Amino acid sequence: MKLTDLYFELRGDIGYVEKGIAEAVQCDVAELESSSQHLLQAGGKRLRPALALLCGRFGQPKNDALYRLAISLELIHMATLVHDDVIDDSDTRRGQPTVKAKWDNRVAMYTGDFILAKALEQVTTLSNPKIHQQFSRALVEMSIGEIEQLRDLHSWDQTFRNYLRRIKRKTALLIAVSCQLGALSSEVGMKDAHHLYRYGYNLGMAFQITDDILDYTGDAKKMGKPAGSDLLQGNITLPALYTYNHPEHGEKLRQMLEERNGIADEEIIQYITNHGGIQFSREITMKYLNKSRKALEQLPAIRTRDTLYNITQFIEKRNF
Incomplete structure (x- = not known):
């Protein structure tokens, strides 16, 4: 099942967006x-506008402000993707050539600026x-995250908290x-908005950790990028950090x-995959998903709440 299948009920609204x-x-x-249309035609999950539209159903949905918000959210996400591909020197995204x-x-940089x-x-x-206010805060924090x-990059001294x-x-x-x-x-x-x-x-935390797991375990063709590409570029994520700091397996990894x-290769990627980093990361993912589900329990029991719950289940079982 694809993520978009879970919000099939939004197909008309997503089409409008x-x-x-x-x-x-x-x-x-x-x-x-x-260049902008090229990125748009490459497709995507449209997760952010879909979530905005779904959460709008707890109030007065199908209003112009909600649609404009959904459009803005996806444009911001698209802009960050274009910039990321320049920074990461990525030639493909979703199996298609990047703007870069x-x-x-x-x-590519001017295209990202234009979309933003x-x-x-x-x-x-x-x-x-x-x-x-919230848009501005999110943009500032995203920029700080990119700089961080x-x-x-290539720093094995970073902590779990840094990550x-x-x-x-x-x-x-x-x-x-x-x-x-x-x-x-x-x-x-x-x-309810809170x-x-x-x-x-x-x-979102669970979604990103799952992405970082799939960088090791996912199908390269489905992911649209080679396995282990993050680590090969020096981006050290949770599976690697766990293995590096593990009392039993860390010494071998540090030696390698x-x-x-200090540069990763395929053997190092395989070692991390086989020595606890993936399992630990899945456990952390589940902790975040359980917190996400707990928040849903505080909301009115309408059909949309079930859809939001099903999205957490998709992330739990996601394999690409």
Whole structure:
């Protein structure tokens, strides 16, 4: 099952958001529009707008502010992907050439800036100041998360806390804000909006840790990138950190890294996969998913709550 199957009920609303995104990135400069549309046509899970639309169903759904919010959220996510591909020197995403690969780094950076500006343009039409404040906070934190990832590249001295704080900023906050602001855009009360924020935050943490697990265990063809690509680029995630600090397995891993001047290779990736890092990371994922489900229990028992619960189940069983 695909994640999009779980919010099939939103197919009309998601289609409307897709159309809004395509219209938002229209531009008189052909190169900018082509590069933006290229990214859009590569597809994606559309998780953030879907969560905003779902959480809006606890209030007054199908309003213009909610749709504009959903469009903005996906545009922000798209912009970060373009910039990430430049930083990571990635040639493919979702099995398709990246903007960087199809054009060049300069076009990619300006494309990311253009898409981000278009997201902010959508947000300016929303009247609720809370939405503007949370958007701004999320963008600041995401930028800090990106810098922290650069700082921690190839650094085996980082702590679990460093890692968790980084993925909170890079991934979890925007997912949490998607849930919270989807609710606020639909006149959901602050108490329920807070519960939805907690749901989204813990879901986002679990989502990113699962991504980091799949970098070791996932099907390279389905993932659209080679196995172990994060570690090969120096991005040290939870499975590697656990194995490196393990009282029994860590010494061997540290020895392997010393022999290779701190640079990972396929043998190191396999060692981490087979020596506890994956299992430990799955256990942490479950802790976050359980917290996410606990937040849902505080919300009205409507059909949408079941859909949000099913998304946590998908992440628990996700294999690509």
